[in-house]
Amino acid sequence: MSEQTSNNDFSPNNLLNQQYQQLIQLAKVIDNEKLILQQHNPEALLLSSQQKNTLLLAIETLDQQISQDKVFAQQKSAGKLTKALADTSSLLELCKQKNIINGQIIQQSQLAVERMKTSLLENHNKNAITYDNKGKKSAGLSSLGLKA
Secondary structure, eight states, rough: OHHHHHHTTHHHHHHHHHHHHOOOOOHHHHHHHHHHHHTTOOOHHHHHHHHHHHHHHHHHHHEEEEEHHHHHHHHTTTTTTTTHHHHHHHHHHHHHHHHHHHHHHHHHHHHHHHHHHHHHHHHHHHHHEOOOSOOOEEEEGGTOOEEE
């Protein structure tokens, strides 16, 4: 009887339900990641990233298990899992879209940092610019004839 229970735990419906639950957790982690990105909290982002990676590995492992399950393949071919597969696929697409949005937030943050860096360097260089005896711009110590 425990063997039947064990087999039942790994039924295609249970495997798909487990994968669906993992995707729900992933969606929550991605939502939390978005908030962390908006708050510019690198420590929390690192933790969130680790959670996301752990979940993605678990999802991948379960996906491999499902793909090798003969009963799953039979039930899928018979059309018995159509709704569960559609729901899971739909949730996966939602996670992908949310992740793309987070990627865009990261890109925008990187661009903002680059703009600020460029602006700071320009301001620094404006203060260091001098002109040589021919009227050409020169910056830094090289204008004094010193070379490193």
